[in-house]
Amino acid sequence: MAKSPRLTELEKRLGYKFSDKALLERALTHVSAAGAHTGANYQRLEFLGDRVLGLVVAEVLCRTFQEATEGELSRRLAELVRKESCAEVAIAWEVGPHLRLGASEMQSGGRKNTAILADICESILGAIFIDGGYNAAKAVIEEAFRERVTAPRRPLHDAKTALQEWAQGLGLPTPVYDLVERTGPDHAPQFRIAARVSGRADSIGHGPSKRVAEQNAAQGLLIREGVWKENGDDKN
Structure with missing residues (x-):
């Protein structure tokens, strides 16, 4: 045909x-x-x-x-x-x-x-x-x-996943996230979360939800440790 x-x-x-x-x-x-x-x-x-x-x-x-x-x-x-x-x-x-x-x-x-x-x-x-x-x-x-x-269209890592893999690569325990403070009214809360990795100083993240604050805290720690650049990209 x-x-x-x-x-x-x-x-x-x-x-x-x-x-x-x-x-x-x-x-x-x-x-x-x-x-x-x-x-x-x-x-x-x-x-x-x-x-x-x-x-x-x-x-x-x-x-x-x-x-x-x-x-x-x-x-x-x-x-x-x-x-x-x-x-x-x-x-x-x-x-x-x-x-x-x-x-x-x-x-x-x-x-x-x-x-x-x-x-x-x-x-x-x-x-x-x-x-x-x-x-x-x-x-x-x-x-x-x-x-x-x-040239992938989306970031290959989210910050929490990248932080966990980095910590595991150094033989360190899994990072933990603790609520430091919750402020604002119920309809517009703000959270401060501490990302903690053994042997490293805490990194504090802010956001309108715990999830966002945790990601920001993880990203801050990765940037501070030189794992990520300022724009959030993996150095590797």
């Missing part, structure tokens, strides 16, 4: 030409358009593509960040394969107009739905894996995620 020119354009953006044209068509077919026929929608391909994506990204991260700890690699992996990242890749591929959706999904804006776009990204990768093998899928993934590997 001949493909439409539009799908050929999509292949160009993917950087991959399918031998089995039906695989790409299935990868673009939402369950709402395929009905109860599981084999006619993208779900199984999405399941496979999710695993292929994780393996390729893990391989790329190990090669790119050879001095990184397992914890850092795990955080980078989670950032790269989260649904928002996959949806961004699908948007860059301009898959929206090619999606095969049922009437209800079309009316509800399914072509711009983050969850659907993320699934489609993974289903396309699964289809490429079946059609061309691991190396073909790897090439597409490496190109699509290249900039995101070295």
